[in-house]
Amino acid sequence: MSDTGNSFGSRSELKSGSKSYEIFRLSALEKNGVSLSRLPFSLRILLENLLRYEDGSSVTADDIEFLAKWDPKAEPSREIAYMPARVLMQDFTGVPAIVDLAAMRDAMKQLGGDPQKINPLQPAELVIDHSVQVDEYGTNNAYSLNAMLEFQRNRERYAFLKWGQDAFRNFSAVPPGMGICHQVNLEYLARVVFTTEVNGKLRAYPDTLVGTDSHTTMINGLGVLGWGVGGIEAEAAMLGQPVSMLVPQVVGFKLTGRLREGATATDLVLTVTEALRKLGVVGKFVEFYGPGISELPLADRATIGNMAPEYGATCGIFPVDAETLRYLRLSGRSEEQIALVEAYYKEQGMFHSASSPEAEYTQTLSLDLATVEPSVAGPKRPQDRVLLKEAGASFRKQLPNLLGPNASSNGVRQVVRWEGEGGHPSDNPEAAQGVHETGPTTSIKERFHVDVDKYLDHGSIVIAAITSCTNTSNPSVMVAAGILAKKAVEKGLAVPPWVKTSLAPGSRVVTDYYEKAGLLTYLDKLRFNVVGYGCTTCIGNSGPLPSDVSKSIDDHGLVAVSVLSGNRNFEGRINSDVRANYLMSPPLVVAYALAGRIDHNFDSEPLGRDKSGQPVYLKDIWPSQKEVSDTIASSIDSGIFTKEYATVTKGDENWQHLQFPTGDVYQWEGDSTYIRKAPYFDGMPAKPVPVADITGARVLAVLGDSVTTDHISPAGSIKQNGPAGKYLVEHGVKPADFNSYGSRRGNHEVMVRGTFANVRLRNKLAPGTEGGVTRLLPEGEQMSIFDASVKYAERNVPLVILAGKEYGSGSSRDWAAKGPKLLGIRVAIAESFERIHRSNLVGMGILPLQFAEGQTVESLGLTGEEVFDFTGLKVLLDSKFSGGRTLKVKATSPDGKVKEFEAKVRIDTPQEILYYENGGILQYVLRGLANQR
Incomplete structure (x- = not known):
């Protein structure tokens, strides 16, 4: 996209300090009768983007005027081309993106083009944070051992990323062990105002981004507009393609008051998540306003922004204000940059203050912060908030639906309650203090000399993890955890030995202020030792449970519990x-x-007894807001940030000494089980094959509501007896070296075998089963989904998925679309789709269809045994949906009866039509670059 247009005369100049910057002034629109103050903050950022990229083609003067005169009540219908300033990736999603770019270079060469044309055109920043696992925990060497194992397992992936950093222009990587990408983004990478040289002039504009992780929205707390997209969309953005989007509706969330004593930012975000889920904000922007935002420190705002995917919004943004500037100063940004941020946002009328007029919104809702109560969310979804005082009763109510296949019929077993002096096991209190320092622990019996089978029951907590980007960036809750640990240790309390404890800070800054405050030693004494600096338990990298804990759970079909500070x-x-x-x-x-245990009543049951035998309740050790704020004031300053981020790109010795291949085209290793050449461009013709009807299709799976990308493309451990495990064994990989699905996302052979292989997937086509199981039709033989897909491919049978509401919710996993594509799935029919997953399906050339309002798999009487025909798609696409979006679907059951119904084609924009017609977004981009001469 070029930026040759200036229809509204918005090109202007801004002076800040000793420098002059070219800017595109929003106030230039006011002479056209536009009232900027009525526009939400987030839409003003989009409006500047259109002004800057106006070229008469991708962005027209009419597009700009339409957005400037935005109707808050109108249904989204107008497509705009949005060009983010940069792309953010983490390594799980980043590795396959770089694999795809490497494969595109090969394909470009085969098409007769220049491989070096395949480069990120926008800055692409990758933070390696998703690969550390909690193998060792609760010991002084937990961090060093986990880091060593991480590097051993991922050496090949990391060498590939170093090749990419060397081979591609505009691409940089933050090495492992430095922190979680969203926190590194918040504390270091984000500019708030971006600057670049264009035609010899410095240009200033809002820092905006798309990220390959759903929780990219964390940066919204800093006033930076950004959200998660699939890796497929991110690759296109890197290659200069605009993000095609409908002008969104914007929901205003008014905050008043302030949090009361005992309530935390996490309680607030769980309350906000529940309220917005109830309202329904999928596909919408959410913008926070009102006097209450001045009461929220930046970290609390980031916590709320982080969980936008959980409440379903595209973003959850706060405006730039004095608190933004305070945080930039605290986190070590330069005074020159802070001055530019203030000058730019004030000049553009986007700097928020108490006197700022309220914007117009599509809908509004409000929350008095003083009404927020301590809460948890579970047991299956982040939006299912439960008041802390009701958590135990809620778990007991949910228990019948959670029971495992081996559970006793009455769901009850006789166990010994955890009592004993000082909270230690009554049968061997001294042993519970033992520390195992030689390697990853194998069993509680070995480590503590305790028979856990006597203690474990439904509701027993076996994982307690301070983890994930949401909370580990927030000093108020992290310091509160440290003070609570200190008080607990001083009272003589201890954690039961079967609880796998872990502390995974979002950045090294956290341990710096813990140490300065003298809190780290108390967390260590409760076995909350630092296990790594990355996204661990929240993404399934919790590591294995001790063998005897796992065995007891399996033997008795127990509903064990994890508690985590994630999202x-x-x-x-x-x-x-x-x-x-x-x-x-x-x-x-x-x-x-x-x-x-999760059904502990904190009001009536003590956590244990102190050294004098007196009961200790949670209220006795819960820190006050003053204790927390005093500790923050005395232990956190800009020097901590400056020190840690001065060396953030260097990495440790392992990273510095890592050998990697060189050259413009990657030298693929035929025997690699981590990095394989992506197959999407194999045999790709220079021109796309015309769209044709899809006939004779079979159903691979019939799925219910809220099937997430975790169900479709699971992270976490790889089972030895599953298709992916068998593949790895056949290729000489020992089960101990399987690593995780996420770490092997650069190998399509592993990932396609892991598609729909989640152990909790329930396929109604194979009733009574759990996991990646289906029936091959018409025979009816039961087998793995992958094995069935191979047989269907041999028969040239296209495949279909039938699903309920919110299909593809959860993380923005590109493999949730890539895997189905490689399985041979051509169509997904659902009652509704999650935003990112729907676009990813189109981006991989899979047709998303939506049942008509009120229709479902059940109401139509579909069993999944039918043969499906989809006709008339080419006519719809050729007409650009001018005659509507409904497609005729014919389902023929085994007895020959025919059911016909209409479904809505969810190819939502004209740009997506081009992607679909090309077989996917990457094929579209590659053909475009190959045709440039």
Whole structure:
């Protein structure tokens, strides 16, 4: 996209300090009768983007005027081309993106083009944060051992990323062990105002981005507009393609008051998530305003922004204001940059203050912060908030639906309650203090000399993790956890030995202020030792449970529990042995770890007894807001940030000494089990094959509501007896070296075998089963989904998925679309789709269809045994949907009866039509670049 247009005379100049910057002034639109103050903050950022990229083609003067005169009540119908300033990636999603770019270079060469044309045109920044696993925990060497194992497992991936950093222009990587990408983005990468040289002039404009992780929205807390997209869309953005989007509706969320004593930012975000989910904000922007935002520190705002995917919004943004500037100064940004941010946003009328007029919104809702109560969310979804005082009763109510296949019929077993002096096991209190320092622990019996089978029951907490980007960037809740740990240790309390404890800070800054405040030693004494600096338990990298804990859970079909300070708790995500997962604040994670079970009543039951035998309740050790704020004031300053980020790109010795291949085209290794050449461009013709009807299709799976990308493309461990495990064994990989699905996203052979292989997937086509199982039709033979797909491919049978509401919710996983594509799935019919997943399906050339309002798989009487025909798609696409979006679907059952119904084609924009017609977004981009001469 060029920026040759200036229809509204907006090109202007801004002076800040000693420098002059070219800017595109929003106030130039006011002479056209536009009232900028009525526009939400987020839309003003989009409006500047259109002004800057106006070229008469991708962005027209009419597009700009339409957005400037935005109707808050109108249904989204107008497409605009949005060009973010940069792209952010983490390594799980970043590795396959770089694999695709490397494969595109090969394909470009085969098409007779120049491979060096394949380069990120926008800055692409990757933070390696998703590969560390919690193998060792609760010991002083947990961090060093986990880091060593991470590097051993991922050496090949990391060498590939170093090749990419060397081979591609405009691409940089932050090495492992430095922090979580969203926190590194917040503390270091984000500019708030971006500058670049264009035609010899410095140009200033809002820092905007798309990221390959759903929680890219965390940066919204800093006033930076950004959201998660699939890796497929991100690759296109890197290659200069605009993000095609409908002008969104914007929901205003008014905050008033301030949080009361005992309530945390996590309680607030769980309350906000529940309210917005109830309202329904999928595909919408959410913007926070009102006097309450001045009461929220930047970290609290970032916490709320982080969970936008959980409440379903595209973004959850706060305006730039004095708190933004304070945080930039605290986190070590230069005074020159801070001055530019202030000058730019004030000049553009986008700097928020108490006197700022309220914008117009599509809908509004409000929350008095003083009404927020301590809460948790679970056991399966982040939006299922439960008041802390009702958590135990809620779990017991949910228990019948959570029971495992081996559970006793009455769901009850006789166990010994965790009592004993000082909270230690009554049968061997001294042993519980033992520390195993030689390697990853194997069993509680070995480590603590405790028979866990006597203690474990439904509701027993086996994982307690302070983890994930959402909370580990927030000093208020992290310091609260540290103070609570200190008080617990001083009272003589301890964590039951079967609880796998872990502390995974979002950046090294956290441990710096913990050490300065003298809190780290107390967390260590409760076995919350630092296990790594990355996204661990929240993405399924919790590591294995001790063998005897796992065995007891399996033997008795127990519903074991994890508590974590993360943002995701979907089925099968955290650990395959754990059936109930609850999100909560870091101090509550510590409190529940001490309690040892989710149905502990903190009001009436003590956490243990102190050294004099007196009962200790949660209220006795819960820190006050003053204790937390005093500790923050005395232990956090800009020097900590400056010190840690001065060397953030260097990495440790392992990274610095890592050997990597060189050259413009990657030298693929034929025997690699981590990095394989992506197959999407194999045999690709220079021109796309015309769209044709899809006939004779079979159903691979019939799925229910809220099937997430975790169900479709699971992260976490690889099962030895599954298709992916068998593939790895056949290629000489020992089960101990399987690593995780996420770490092997650069190998399509592993990932296609892991597609729909989640242990909690329920396919109605194979009733009574759990996991990636289906029936091959018409024979009816039961087998794995992957094996069935191979047989269908041999028969040239296209495949279909039938699903319910919110299909593809959860993380923005490109493999949730790439995997189905490689399985041979051509169509997905659902009641509704999650925003990112729908666009990813189109981006991989899969047709998303939506049942008509009120129609479902059940109401239509579909069993999945039918043969499906989809006709008339080419006519719809050729007409650009001028005659409507409904497609005729014919389903013929085994007895020859025919059901016909109409479904809505969810190819939402004209640009997406081009992507679909080319077989996918990457094929479209590649053909365009190959045709440039």
